[in-house]
Amino acid sequence: MNTATHTLxxxxxxxxxxxxxLRWLTTTNHKDIGTMYLTFSLLxxxxxxxxxxxxxxxxxxxxxxxxxxxFFNQLIGVHALVMIFAALMPAATGFANWxxxxxxGAPDMALPRLNNWGFWLLPPAAxxxxxxxxxxxxxxxxxxxxxGWTLYAPxxxxxxxxxxxxxxxxxxxxxxxxxxxxxxxxxxLNMRAPGMTLMKxxxxxxxxxxxxxxxxxTLPVLAGGVTMLLTDRHFGTxxxxxxxxGDPILFQHLFWFFGxxxxxxxxxxxxxxxxxxxxxxxxKPIYGHTAQVYGFIAIGVLGLIVWAHHFMTxxxxxxxxxxxxxxxxxxxxxxxxxxxxxxxxxxRGAMSFETPMLFAIxxxxxxxxxGLTGLVLADVAADAQYHHSYFVVAHFHYALFAGGIMGVMxxxxxxxxxxxxxxxxxxxxxxxxxLTVISFNFTFMPQFFLGLAGMPRRxxxxxxxxxxxxxxxxxxxxxLGLSQLLFAWNIWRCVKGGDKATDKVWEGSNGLxxxxxxxxxxxxxxxxxxxxxxx
Amino acid sequence: MTPLNPRPLxxxxxxxxxxxxxxxxxxxxxxxxxxxxxxxxxxxLHIHNEFMVIITxxxxxxxxxxxxxxxKHRKSTGVxxxxxxxxxxxxxxxxxxxxxxxxxxxxxxxxxxxxxxAVIEMEDTRTKxxxxxxxxxxxxxxxxxYPDSGIKFISTMSTPREQIEGKAAKGENYLLEVDNEVxxxxxxxxxxxxxxxxxIHTWWVPQFGVKRDAIPGFLRETWxxxxxxxxxxxQCAELCGKDHGFxxxxxRAVPEAEYVAWVDKKKTEMAAAAAGSDRAWTKDELMxxxxxxxxxxxxxxxxxxxxxxxxxxxxLAGSKIVTGPLLSPEGKLIPDSHVDRVLNGKTGTAMQAxxxxxxxxxxxxxxxxxxxxxxxxxxxMIQPAQIKALR
Numbered sequence: 002m003n004t005a006t007h008t009l010x011x012x013x014x015x016x017x018x019x020x021x022x023l024r025w026l027t028t029t030n031h032k033d034i035g036t037m038y039l040t041f042s043l044l045x046x047x048x049x050x051x052x053x054x055x056x057x058x059x060x061x062x063x064x065x066x067x068x069x070x071x072f073f074n075q076l077i078g079v080h081a082l083v084m085i086f087a088a089l090m091p092a093a094t095g096f097a098n099w100x101x102x103x104x105x106g107a108p109d110m111a112l113p114r115l116n117n118w119g120f121w122l123l124p125p126a127a128x129x130x131x132x133x134x135x136x137x138x139x140x141x142x143x144x145x146x147x148x149g150w151t152l153y154a155p156x157x158x159x160x161x162x163x164x165x166x167x168x169x170x171x172x173x174x175x176x177x178x179x180x181x182x183x184x185x186x187x188x189x190l191n192m193r194a195p196g197m198t199l200m201k202x203x204x205x206x207x208x209x210x211x212x213x214x215x216x217x218x219t220l221p222v223l224a225g226g227v228t229m230l231l232t233d234r235h236f237g238t239x240x241x242x243x244x245x246x247g248d249p250i251l252f253q254h255l256f257w258f259f260g261x262x263x264x265x266x267x268x269x270x271x272x273x274x275x276x277x278x279x280x281x282x283x284x285k286p287i288y289g290h291t292a293q294v295y296g297f298i299a300i301g302v303l304g305l306i307v308w309a310h311h312f313m314t315x316x317x318x319x320x321x322x323x324x325x326x327x328x329x330x331x332x333x334x335x336x337x338x339x340x341x342x343x344x345x346x347x348x349r350g351a352m353s354f355e356t357p358m359l360f361a362i363x364x365x366x367x368x369x370x371x372g373l374t375g376l377v378l379a380d381v382a383a384d385a386q387y388h389h390s391y392f393v394v395a396h397f398h399y400a401l402f403a404g405g406i407m408g409v410m411x412x413x414x415x416x417x418x419x420x421x422x423x424x425x426x427x428x429x430x431x432x433x434x435x436l437t438v439i440s441f442n443f444t445f446m447p448q449f450f451l452g453l454a455g456m457p458r459r460x461x462x463x464x465x466x467x468x469x470x471x472x473x474x475x476x477x478x479x480x481l482g483l484s485q486l487l488f489a490w491n492i493w494r495c496v497k498g499g500d501k502a503t504d505k506v507w508e509g510s511n512g513l514x515x516x517x518x519x520x521x522x523x524x525x526x527x528x529x530x531x532x533x534x535x536x
Numbered sequence: 537m538t539p540l541n542p543r544p545l546x547x548x549x550x551x552x553x554x555x556x557x558x559x560x561x562x563x564x565x566x567x568x569x570x571x572x573x574x575x576x577x578x579x580x581l582h583i584h585n586e587f588m589v590i591i592t593x594x595x596x597x598x599x600x601x602x603x604x605x606x607x608k609h610r611k612s613t614g615v616x617x618x619x620x621x622x623x624x625x626x627x628x629x630x631x632x633x634x635x636x637x638x639x640x641x642x643x644x645x646x647x648x649x650x651x652x653x654a655v656i657e658m659e660d661t662r663t664k665x666x667x668x669x670x671x672x673x674x675x676x677x678x679x680x681x682y683p684d685s686g687i688k689f690i691s692t693m694s695t696p697r698e699q700i701e702g703k704a705a706k707g708e709n710y711l712l713e714v715d716n717e718v719x720x721x722x723x724x725x726x727x728x729x730x731x732x733x734x735x736i737h738t739w740w741v742p743q744f745g746v747k748r749d750a751i752p753g754f755l756r757e758t759w760x761x762x763x764x765x766x767x768x769x770x771q772c773a774e775l776c777g778k779d780h781g782f783x784x785x786x787x788r789a790v791p792e793a794e795y796v797a798w799v800d801k802k803k804t805e806m807a808a809a810a811a812g813s814d815r816a817w818t819k820d821e822l823m824x825x826x827x828x829x830x831x832x833x834x835x836x837x838x839x840x841x842x843x844x845x846x847x848x849x850x851x852l853a854g855s856k857i858v859t860g861p862l863l864s865p866e867g868k869l870i871p872d873s874h875v876d877r878v879l880n881g882k883t884g885t886a887m888q889a890x891x892x893x894x895x896x897x898x899x900x901x902x903x904x905x906x907x908x909x910x911x912x913x914x915x916x917m918i919q920p921a922q923i924k925a926l927r
Contacts, residue, residue, distance in 0.1 A: 063710060064702045070778050071845070143848045149775045155752060156735040156777060159886055161848055234884070243753020244883075249736060250751065283609070285617040292622070314738060315749045316730075316756035319659045326651060330643040337639050341632070344602050349618035351611040362606070366599060373591035380647060382576075382654030383584045385747045386569060389738055389773035453584075454566045455742030457773040460781030462700060464712045464769075466566075509617075 018523075026121070029113030030523065031098045034120050036420075038095030039413075041123055042088050043489060046406070048131075049083035050482050052076045057478040060471050065462055073461035074147035075163065079130060081150035082167065085267065086174045087127050089401070092409045093270040094119075094181050097209050099420060101185065103514035103521060104203045106194030106530040111187035119180040126173040133163040149459055151260070154241035154252040158233050165234070168227045175220045182213035194513070196532030200291060203512060207294050208273020211301040212266050218305065219259040219266075226255030250315055257308035265304040267401060269297060271408030272339055275361055277512070278415050279343055282358035283350025284509035289342035296342075299335035303328065313381050314388050322381045329379035336372055340365070355507070356430030357415035360407055363438045367403030371396060374449070392452025395445045403441060410437075410488065417495050418502035422520040425495035429487055436484035443477030570743050573764045573789070577745025579654050586650070590642060658746070661759045665727035669720065672893075673730070673737030673750035673772065675886050676779035676836060679893050680718050687802045690893055691716045692832055693782050700782075711781070712769040715832075717788045721795035722765050730756045734888050735777060741770035741785055749774060762789040777886060779836055813896035813920035819904065822917055826905025829898045834906075837886060842910030849886070853910035862907070862916050869926055875918065878903055879926065891927060896920040 018024050028034060056076050059067045068076075098116065102109055110116050130145070137144040146167035148157045157164050189210050193202060202210075230252065232238040239245025241252045276287040287293075309317060309325045317325070343365055352358070374396045378384055387393055410433075418424050447470035452458075456467045463471065502519040517525050568585075572578040609615055623632045670681040677692040691714045698704035700711075707713070720726055730739055732750040740747040741760075748758040762768070772783040790798065817825075831840065837849035844851035852858050858874050869876055878899060881889035890899060900920040907914040 063706060065700050066702065070781060071848075074775065074778070074780070143845075147777075153736060153775070156775065158884060159735060159777070243751075249753070283617060284611070286619060286621045288620070289622055312749075314747045315751065316754075319655065322655055322659070323652065326655070327644065327648065330648065333639060333643055334636060337636060340598065341635065344598070344605065347602065347605050348609065349605075349615070349620075350609050351615050351617040352606060352609055353611045362602075365602070369595060369599065373595055376643070376647070377584070377587040377591060380583065380587065380651040380654075382580050382651060382658055383587060385658065386580050386584065386742065386745060388747060389740070450567050453568050455570060455740075455770065457738075457740065457771055457781075459775040460771070462711060462781050465706060465708075465710050 027117070029109070029117050031102050031110045031113070031116065032420075032521070032523065034110075034116050035095045035097075035099030037120050038091045038098060038123075041120075041127075042092035042095060042409075043492070045083050045087035045091070045127060047485070047489070049080050049088055050485065052080040052083070054478060054482050056080065057475040059461060060463070061475040062472065063463055063465055063468055068461070070461040071147060072144065074149070074459070075134070075145040077459055078147060078149045078152075078167075079134075079145050082130055082146075082170075083127070084401070085150070085263070086171070087123065087130075089267050089405050089409065090174075090178060091123060093209075093212070093267070094178075096205075096270060096274070096409075096412050096416070097181075097185055100416065100514060101188055101206055101209065102192070103419075103517060103525060104206055104512060105189065105192060105197060106513050106526050106532075107188060107192035108524060108526050108529075110184050111192055112184045115180050115184055119177045119184065122173050122177040122180075126170045126177065129166050129170040129173065133161075133166050136162075151256060152227065152230065152252075153256075154230060154233065154249050157230055157252075158241060165231065168231050171227050172224055175224045178216050179220055182216040185209055185213045186217075194526075194530045194532050200294065201532065203273075204276045204287065204290065204293055205270070205273040207297055208269040208271070211297045212269040215262045215266050215269075215301055215304065219262045222255055223259035226252060226259070229255070250312070253312045253315060254309070257311040258305075261308040261311060262301075262304045264397075264400065265300055267405045268408070269301070271364070271405060271412070272297065274408065274412050274415070275339075275343055275364065276346060278357050278361045278411055279346045280511065281415070281507045281509045282355060282361075283347050283352050285346065285350035286511070287342075288345035288348075289338070292338055293342050296335040296338040299338075300332060303332045303335065307332065310379060310384070313384050326379055326381050330376065333372070333376050340369065340372075353508075355414075356425070356427060356434055357411050359431065359434045360411035360414060363434065364403060364407045364411060367399055367407070367438070367441070371399035371404055374399065387452060389457055390452035391448040391456045391458055394458050395448035395452060398445045398448075402445070407437070407441075413488075413492065415507075417492065418506045419514065419517075419519050419521070421496050421499075422502050422518075423495050423499035424502050425491050425499065429491045429494075433484060433487040433491060436487070437481065440477045440480035440484060444474050444481050445477075447471070447474045447477075569745075572745055573743045573762055573766065573768065574745055574760050575763075576654075576658055576760070577743060579657065580745040583650055583654055587647060590646065594642075658758075661727050661757045664725055665759065666724040667721075668727045668729060669718070670729045670731075671739050671750060673732040673734075673739065673776070673783075674888060674893060675734050675777050676772070676783040677833075678737075678739070678783065678785060680716075682799070685799050685803060687799065687806065689716050689802070690833075691718065691786070693784050695782075709769065712771065712784045712786065714784055714786045717767070717786045719788050719790060719795060719798045720760070720762060721792045722762055722789050723792070725759060725761045728758050728760060730758070733892060734886065736774050737772050737776045737783070738774035739770075739785060740773040741768050741787055743768045744770075744787075747773055762787070765789050765791060809895050809897060813900075813924045816919060816921070817897070817900070819908075819917050822901045822904040823908060825897065826901035826903075827909070829894070829902050830905050830909075833890070833894065833898075834902065842906070842912075852906055853912065855912075858906050859912055859914055862914075862918060863922070867922070867925075874907065875903060875926070878906075879923075891923075896923040896927075899923045 059073060133142055133145040136142050142162040144163055146163040148160055189206055229240040233240050239247040241247045241249050280287045307325060307329045310329045313322060378387055378396060414430055451467055451470045456463055504518050505515050506519060513530060569581045572581045623629045668683050672679040677690055679690050681688045694713050694715045695711050699706045730748055730750040732752040734752060737750040738747055739750055744760045746758045746760060748756050766789055768787045770785040772780055838844050838852050842852035857877060860873055861870060864870050879891040881887045897920040900918050900923050904917040907916060
């Protein structure tokens with residue numbers, strides 16, 4: 002990919018903006034907002050992690066040692082909500098903000114003020130979600146939402162004020178995500194450099210385009226579902242109350258119509274990023290660009306029509322069971338296209354194994370386990386045994402930690418030199434990778450066996466035959482959690498200084514974003530580049 | 537600067553290997569499903585094993601190719617990177633499409649066909665059912681009903697609080713033991729109907745291979761045919777509130793003759809309990825029976841001393857409702873009174889309608905106990921016969 006013109010703007014690099022707190026409150030610059038999203042995400046990652054370490058500590062041995070079951074139930078649900086809505090999704094949005102304008106040759110996002118608002122809705126939402134913990138200390142209410150992140154009615158109708166706080170928090174997070182999605186779609190469709198047709202658009206942008214569409218389709222359904230819950234709780238409606246003509250399972254349909262695409266919302270940006278990383282470190286062009294674009298779209302469409310496989314034990318009619326089983330299995334085909342293209346991109350390249358490449362390979366292997374166990378979970382008969390058990394917990398942590406979080410880490414290491422202008426410590430990065438991968442497997446591999454042996458999820462105490470695997474899992478979780486401090490430390494060092502990064506950063510990097518300086522000027526692509534050759 | 541002190545890390549890993557060694561020494565945990573005892577569970581285990589082999593083969597084949605590439609195609613070996621971006625020519629296209637053909641075959645033939653048969657068998661709850669067991673989930677216990685013989689009882693976890701809090705050694709069946717086991721005959725097809733009175737629960741016995749949600753206001757069904765006599769343990773699998781982790785399912789499967797004898801015994805017990813509601817009880821009798829029934833049915837939320845866990849679970853000691861009037865002067869139920877709450881519950885809260893699950897004698901005993909214990913000292917009492925009249 003070449004740029005024809007790249008005239009030097011006399012103002013390039015001159016930032017006209019307020020300084021201090023006011024800069025961050027009022028900024029409409031995509032790079033500033035991207036940085037804020039990523040910083041927020043990292044903080045929330047540690048908050049969500051701390052919650053689950055408390056849970057793992059309780060589960061280290063049978064018996065109740067550290068907390069009451071009520072508090073345990075609050076921790077597991079808020080952990081999930083924080084990790085999904087406040088850590089993973091903002092990380093992906095941070096990537097989008099930073100990279101999409103650089104990748105498509107746009108000066109900024111299409112709707113910069115909306116962008117600022119979208120970010121600044123997040124801290125109040127996170128505060129709403131966690132505030133009931135603090136209120137409970139002062140004797141107000143009985144703590145945060147204790148229903149698990151799924152908020153199933155009627156348990157959530159019965160719950161305390163934590164449920165109301167969670168509902169409003171979800172509303173605000175939803176508004177933020179929808180605004181972010183509108184912004185990304187508007188940017189991608191209108192602001193691409195001349196010559197960059199849709200099919201030539203980088204895969205990271207494609208992954209995000211499908212993500213944004215999924216968010217706009219599904220989030221209103223979740224918002225509607227939790228609003229119905231709110232009116233059931235306070236205004237005498239009976240959407241989910243059988244005694245009033247409602248149906249508790251309706252809530253599960255509404256929730257999972259959002260909840261299943263949400264898995265792909267979390268993963269599509271990462272899938273979009275992977276080919277760039279693999280191509281860079283194999284020094285070889287991406288294999289199957291078009292096939293991957295269609296793969297993303299196919300997964301997006303299929304993801305919208307398989308939701309009920311999340312509650313196959315709820316007693317669905319046989320035709321529904323068969324439909325949801327076979328349609329879920331069908332997702333393996335477009336997913337296999339992606340795996341095929343990743344491995345074909347590596348094939349006959351000239352590979353080197355810097356930290357981003359290590360994380361990318363770790364991602365592919367571990368996410369492979371998530372995909373394969375997902376395939377067996379689709380089977381209704383076997384699912385009856387796996388469902389609601391630790392097998393499922395292990396499965397979706399392979400998808401969302403090894404797939405989602407490790408994917409985000411791949412992106413952070415890959416782009417950090419571009420963002421900061423400094424190289425991070427390769428030694429620390431590799432240590433972080435190996436500690437993460439090993440402790441991750443120590444944490445979650447035993448949970449597959451726990452699930453098979455019959456341990457239900459979301460229990461604060463367990464029968465004696467589950468002791469050994471739980472103990473191993475807890476030790477793994479603590480190593481995993483502490484290893485992430487290395488990640489934060491490495492980022493901090495890189496922001497503060499380090500070896501100067503070149504504009505291209507990596508030997509094999511390819512794309513518009515690598516033609517700008519490292520770090521890029523505050524206002525980049527003031528003059529649009531023109532794409533001449535095909536990517 | 538060393539960011540990581542290697543010594544604590546070394547200790548952690550040493551601890552981990554010790555744990556692993558300890559794990560192998562204790563052989564009472566399993567790597568797979570527990571031994572199946574129903575046709576469905578056997579089927580499920582078979583399918584599961586087959587699927588695990590398939591996905592392991594897929595995993596090994598796919599990642600062998602990747603690992604081979606990682607070893608052969610590294611920059612350090614001095615290879616020139618290729619430049620291809622997709623298949624070219626019929627031959628390459630053929631080899632690109634073959635894996636997808638194989639996957640299609642695995643999905644919809646190798647896995648899809650056995651899965652289809654398993655679903656059909658699993659959902660066939662009605663054909664040739666020998667008997668019906670009705671299971672009702674309540675926060676946090678199970679009620680079992682045998683419509684054929686009119687037997688009905690509640691099954692609650694019997695693990696003592698001291699074991700959970702670490703004040704006593706944990707027993708062999710810690711958390712998986714109950715006061716009243718469900719008894720089922722071996723070799724009979726039992727149609728299990730499920731419902732709930734409050735929130736969603738899930739009835740699960742791993743060795744039966746079935747798991748089904750109990751949904752308030754709806755009936756769900758599944759079936760079991762237990763082939764081996766024995767005691768089978770499971771637990772609630774859907775988060776249902778505070779004591780979700782403490783509502784086990786225990787099923788005792790016995791030969792037909794033993795089952796018939798058990799049914800007769802239960803019927804006699806039920807008749808004795810029913811007779812209880814017609815005779816007049818002394819206050820001491822009610823208080824003694826009330827204390828026992830309170831600890832079993834009420835103390836999880838309202839606590840042993842009636843102090844509750846506010847705000848979700850209000851205190852009974854000094855409560856306005858509990859110390860309010862018992863019945864109206866005409867002997868009728870006063871709305872939102874103590875008796876009304878216990879009998880009919882409070883919608884939208886965990887307080888359930890206990891008249892659905894408890895006997896007249898238990899209800900009268902609990903109400904009398906609550907009004908006179910915890911320093912409430914109301915001095916009044918209610919007879920089982922009065923409860924019977926209020927139903």
